[in-house]
Amino acid sequence: MSTLYPSVLLVALGSAEEQAQCRTLRVRDEQSDFIATNAESLEQAADSPWCEPLGVRAVHTGEMVGFLMHALDPDENSRWIYRLMIDHRYQGRGYGRAALRALLEHLQKMPGGPGVALGVAPENTGARRLYACEGFVETGELIDGELIMRRLLA
Template sequence: MPITLRQISKENYEAVCDLEVTTEQEDYVSTNMWSLVESHYNDGYETRAIYKEEQPVGFFMWVQESNTKVSIWRFMVDHNHQQQSVGRTALGLALTEIKSLANLAEIEICYSPSTPVAKGFYSSFGFIEIGMDEDNEDMLAIITL
């Protein structure tokens, strides 16, 4: 089951837009369609499709906030492919790609503190919680390089 990250193009964007999370997760994740629109009209946004063999099964979007900081804004795995280590493998691949950026000192991610597995999942990659965001809605966690 090879997992890869691929550029999103006119050949695969519709399949990426069709990916869905579970009903319970919908409040925590923006749609892929909205994320692709957002990335198209803003500088520094990077998007990747998560592939399982030759099928898109998930989505990433990160933003280069400055020369030294990248924030992972979107990360989802389609509900039909969750609980299969797809997300774990894909996050490892994304972090490897992000860490290759010159001058990078920090990678940030945020998540709902009410999500039961989020803290353990992200901390297993080295993310350390630093507190709630400015709206006091999401937990911020960082990897310092």
């Protein structure tokens, strides 16, 4: 049996209006310790030449349903997924998985090594499950209290 996932587009947040829309997106209250606010992330991206912040747009409605951000680690020459969030109103509908898959495809076309990594809070069981399903493996590394998970892009 095949499972259908919603199509998403990853969009650059070029205009002030898109950035404002992105800032309104929120996770559930009980998830707020797992991720910075989008306003904080956009500020961080503005200060870093390595970060690319992207909105997650649902193709069938055109609505912005989430946000993600990746960065190149120039020392490791690997990609890091710094943020992935789906607004609380749209969670549980497959957008998180669709956004992660779209990001991995996007990263394959970018310069850099074949590795991609991320950090996740140990108690964030939903995200850990999603990442494990998509081929990320916990390496045993712990950075700032977060479990590091890695996979190859190809």
